[in-house]
Amino acid sequence: MLFNSLEFFIFLPIVFTLYWLIGNKRIKQQNLLIAVSSYVFYGWWDWRFLFLILFSSLLDYTIGLKLKSEEKPSKRKALLWVSICVNLGFLGFFKYYNFFVDSLIESFTFFGSELSINTLNIILPVGISFYTFQTLSYTIDVYNRKLEPTKDFLAFMxxxxxxxxxxxxxxxxxxxxxxxxxxxREFVYKNAVDGLRQALWGLFKKVVIADNCATYANM
Structure with a gap:
């Protein structure tokens, strides 16, 4: 779902209205709406990758809690490295697997040898870099004791x-x-108007300026 698509123009007002109809005293219900809406938004592109973002969330949520209860430095560092390796492993696989395979094959060909490794028809999950480093920031901050790990998985999602x-x-x-x-969270009319103004201005710059400039930049 793109920000400048018809689907998003229908999606956003519905979420915004439901969010404030729930009421600011029911934080868990608001967080549930945000999580569900975000998964709908992300799954609109390809629902299969919802499992990836869910797995990443479960992993770092669990590691965060274990970092809180574990006092032994070596075990805390091991937990941190599990988070780093798994998250960056997924990111590296989806973004760079075919690139490295092609480069390796070309290197062997250059020296007169043949290497038979098949590339994969990999679809790069949208936003994987953003949520990967966002979950990593959580684990790193908990490891460095800059942040208390949350026990609310819904809020973490x-x-x-x-x-x-x-x-x-x-x-x-x-x-x-x-x-x-x-x-x-309190509803403040002034903030809502200001947010709408900024969103519309950003949309104008994206659709009118950036998209038209891209036509010439890609020539």
Whole structure:
């Protein structure tokens, strides 16, 4: 689902309205709506990759809790490296597997040898870099004791998959965004108007300026 698509223009007002109809006293229900809406938003492109973002969320949520209870430095460091290796492993596989295979084959061919390795028809998951580094920021901050690990998996899911910045960034540090899912949010009309103004201005720059410039830049 693209931000400048008809689907998003229908999706956003529905989510916005439901979010505030729930009421600011029911934080868990609001977080549930954010998480479900974000998964719908992401799954609109390809539902199969929902399992990837869910796995990443489960992994770092669990590691965060274990980092809190574990005091032995060597075990804490091992937990951190599990998070780093698994997350970057997925990212590297989807983004660079075919590139490295092709480069390896070309290198062997250059020296007169043949290497038979098949490339894969890999689809790059949209936004994988953003949510990978966002979950890693959480694990690293918990490891460095800059952030208390959350025990609310729903809030953590909402943090990882938050649709306004899931596929286009920016990457948010857990210390900045995650605590906002634990506190009551008040509807402020002035802020809503300002947010709408900024969203429309951003849409104008994307559709009118950037997309038209891209036509010439890609020539």
């Amino acid at each position: 909402a943090f990882v998959s938050f649709f306004p910045q899931l596929v286009a960034g920016p990457i948010e540090r857990a210390t900045n965004l995650l605590p906002q899912f634990h506190v009551k």
